[in-house]
Amino acid sequence: MTNAKSATLKDWLRDKLKAGKIRPSKSSISSPVMFVPKKDGSRLVVDYLHLNNRTKKNIYPLPCPDDLMAQLCAPRKETNGKLPSTKYGLYKSLVMTFGLTNAPAAFQHFMNKLFKDLLDACVIIYLDDILIYSKDDASHTQHVHEVLQCLMENQLFCKALKCTFHVTSVEYLGIIVSDKGFSLDKLKIQAIQDWPTPTKVKEVQLFLGFTNFLRCFVANFSHIARPLHNLVKKDTPWKWDTKEQEAFQR
Structure with a gap:
């Protein structure tokens, strides 16, 4: 590992520890970290290949995009929001980790359970992609408040730059959803x-x-x-x- 990558790894560990997302571990199981090349540089990831091969699979189903779109047949107001082992020691993740084989199924189950009272009434969810839909402005404001309140109470946070509020057209799962129906980007x-x-x-x-x-x-x-x-x-x-x-x- 180059000096530059070692420095990046140290910064990554420091930030994760400070945020409470990892902690030192004495586990007998470990997964290596690596840098994956990207067009804008490189990204540090954990390779869970061997752990995933030995993991009993969670068969909780992800929602079918076509079924989700069927909930949006009537146009409404819409809001969209998103949610290792190293040479410096062994650490344990305290939050949902990208790359684990059961992460998508477990997170979808968690989100469906969390929003069970709103699901398919004013909310559809695909993993961390939440779409809130309503028939009018007044009810939409209330629905958005309920969703944000639920997220806050469960310490889940949205990235503001990836959210759109109170619009009549939004891209969801690669489809443009508007008051005129569905269309392609x-x-x-x-x-x-x-x-x-x-x-x-x-x-x-x-x-x-x-x-x-x-x-x-x-x-x-x-x-x-x-x-x-x-x-x-x-x-x-x-x-x-x-x-x-x-x-x-x-």
Whole structure:
């Protein structure tokens, strides 16, 4: 580890200890820390691969995005909000940690239980993404107050820069939700239109993964995309012909 990374690690440990998010540990189990390259630098993460492989999986289901959107059929006012082992010693996390295999299921269960009285009445939740919806300004103000009060009482905090309050149009799970219905972000549409023609299976898989959210906007999507799905099946030889090109362009 370079001197610069060592200094960053020290700062990270100091900040987490000061915030009460970790504490020294004497556990016989440990997970290494590492730096993951990013376009704007690097990010310090904990590698939980071996721990995850030995963890009994939590099967609590995450909500289906289509089901969440179905709750928003009637336009309303909306508010959106978001919520190791090192060379300097062994530490134990005291908060939900990114990278643990059961973290998404456990957090979704926690949030559903926390907001059970508001869920599907004026609130929908996907992990840390909360959308509050109401029929009018007066009730929306009350609903927002109830949600923020619940978050505060349970020591959960939103990042102000990631929140929008009292709007009639908001992006939620990649979909623009407004008083006129649902639509796609123009940047996502442009990205699909500019997508280069795939030349191998991996590129087809990436394209299908990106376009999967289009299902609710495109009639007969599964039929249109079938030639591409057939192409990524196991032991299927690569063959990009007319039907694959037509499916890709449609």
